[in-house]
Amino acid sequence: MNHKSGTLLPRRRPEARLRGAIRSMRSRQWSLAILASCVSASLALTGCSTMHDMHSSDAELHPPNAEHNEHSDHAALSLNEGNKWSTDEPLRKSMQAIDELMIPIQATAPDHLLDSKQGKAIALKVRQQVDYMITHCELEPKADAALHVLIGDLLVGANELQVPGTSPSGVSRIDQVLEQYPRYFEHPGWQTPAESGS
Numbered sequence: 001m002n003h004k005s006g007t008l009l010p011r012r013r014p015e016a017r018l019r020g021a022i023r024s025m026r027s028r029q030w031s032l033a034i035l036a037s038c039v040s041a042s043l044a045l046t047g048c049s050t051m052h053d054m055h056s057s058d059a060e061l062h063p064p065n066a067e068h069n070e071h072s073d074h075a076a077l078s079l080n081e082g083n084k085w086s087t088d089e090p091l092r093k094s095m096q097a098i099d100e101l102m103i104p105i106q107a108t109a110p111d112h113l114l115d116s117k118q119g120k121a122i123a124l125k126v127r128q129q130v131d132y133m134i135t136h137c138e139l140e141p142k143a144d145a146a147l148h149v150l151i152g153d154l155l156v157g158a159n160e161l162q163v164p165g166t167s168p169s170g171v172s173r174i175d176q177v178l179e180q181y182p183r184y185f186e187h188p189g190w191q192t193p194a195e196s197g198s
Contacts, residue, residue: 085143090136112168
């Protein structure tokens with residue numbers, strides 16, 4: 001009702017209200033997609049200290065998204081003019097912790113199919129190690145850029161671990177990072193599963 005004139009105004013039809021709700025939902029989806037794309041692109045452009053502000057250990061802040069997967073698939077690792085990149089203690093400590101975290105999965109879940117509780121618990125621990133290396137690493141810029149490729153894959157893998165249907169992909173992605181890491185970064189004493197007999 002128009003309170004000034006006392007006349008009744010026509011009600012919006014249910015169809016009109018539904019169309020309005022759909023438009024609002026699509027607008028929010030586009031906003032989230034744009035935000036995710038910006039975060040993915042910034043992985044290759046920012047230093048470790050800046051990245052720490054962008055990556056929380058809260059699993060709900062990292063929903064799986066195509067934009068992040070696309071970034072990971074197209075990024076390329078490179079050596080330091082044919083040599084491995086130097087590392088520091090925080091990086092070595094975090095990567096070793098992630099490696100030890102993944103080893104039991106091979107024995108307890110050979111098909112890499114984790115339930116929701118298992119996947120979320122492991123994903124949280126992976127993110128905690130990523131947060132640690134981001135906060136404490138002090139690599140030279142080019143080494144840091146190469147590390148960001150691995151960090152991107154670790155985060156995508158952690159996202160996939162949270163969903164039972166995609167947990168095998170998440171385990172495989174993180175395992176691939178652990179295989180690539182010693183080929184591109186110096187880590188004295190690092191052993192592959194075959195070398196350690198596991």
